[in-house]
Amino acid sequence: MGDVMTAVPEHAPCLDVDLTATPWLYPGPWPTSSGTLTAEGYFPGEVGLVGIADDLDRTPVVAVGSNASPGVMRTKLRNNGVSAVVPFIRACVPDTTTAFTAHVSPRGYIAAAPYRQPGTHTTMWVSFLDEEQLDCVDETEAPNYDRIHVGDTLTLDNSEELDGYDIYRSSWGLIPDVQHHTGRDIAPVPFAHRQAQCRVFRHVRERLVGAVPSLPDGSSEAVVTTLWEDGALAGRVSEELHGVAMDDGY
Template identity: 35%
Template structure:
């Protein structure tokens, strides 16, 4: 897995909002700036950081020989916080996208590359829906929702330092962080290792529900805007919706007062419901 742009993972939904939620990593990896390194956990490993990082070039080219190296050694060589100083944070929506992480963690005046280990994780009873609000870039973002049944749902997990978590908090004004724990939410990493607890961000506005189908499963921006544009009140608020989802998104991106009107209307029309995670 080389540069994220070359493998289609470099788009940031904050910059190209119609692409929301962006493309998540397909497997466990280590994001070092725009370079995504494959990560594999050996059989019998006791912890996630027993994983091996495959050096295939990029920023590690001059630090290690080609081949696999222990995660702690790689983090140490990069001069960043080790595994014990990182907290698991479930990424619902664009935070699972390397392009969005680079957008959030790379300041224009800094040259330091963000370093984020990313794991695939499976959690029964926890799915992604749409939050009942419109984000500043104009998309209707994802939010976690509790669902019935034992079927595990696949998500991405970020291993963040305290400083990285502070940055993420600042980018999520419409969400509240919470900690979920086993056995209520028995998360399991793709490697088979159990995860005792993790942090996730719950929407302050609830999740989107359509009367005929219930809570709307997370989908594309085109699909959710198409469903909203079938509602009379939404067409009145957003005449652009008669043209296309892109026109609605662009109009909402430009006007905060219209985003707030849509958010309030979702509540008034009973399309915003509790996510069941309180």
């Protein structure tokens, strides 16, 4: 990892986020290249990450939302007194895409969740977490996500292959795309990294008409802020989303 540590830190944009203060910016910026997060910055560069997983007893975790943002991950770990050294690498993940969970997070946004879809291949981010980091992230994800193990083989950005990974699946199911109903075949609303909240709120209002009447009107920032500040309202919106939720395929 010496070459990574001596590289010039990548200051922006992947570290410039604080979802505890601006949750409407979920999921936060993702890196532009594989590298290693430290307390000092994000250092782009290629490393033998399969070796890190095997030799240093780190667990590969496929991230579908804010855990793919080094800035978000650094805040989670730092706030809990845990080491912020985390390798990140892009990978081709088979039979998996990303959708929106049918639930409002404690900070008012609707988060991403994985969807098991055979035949697809999606480029996603993999972080390599030690035991203490994994316990920390487990705690931040509970009770709305459960970490599961998937035995698929990933093809990493550095051409290595990795057998098996963990991923956090939603405890509440996914928001469906009603225009994809064909008998029992239902597809979820695809997750969009950019303007994620704008996309999902617009979908709920325009495609799930009347199904989630408690969702407030307004801009993404206004809606997320309202749901963040009004826990009872967020609970009602979540219950309405639970009523239309579809299975995630796992």
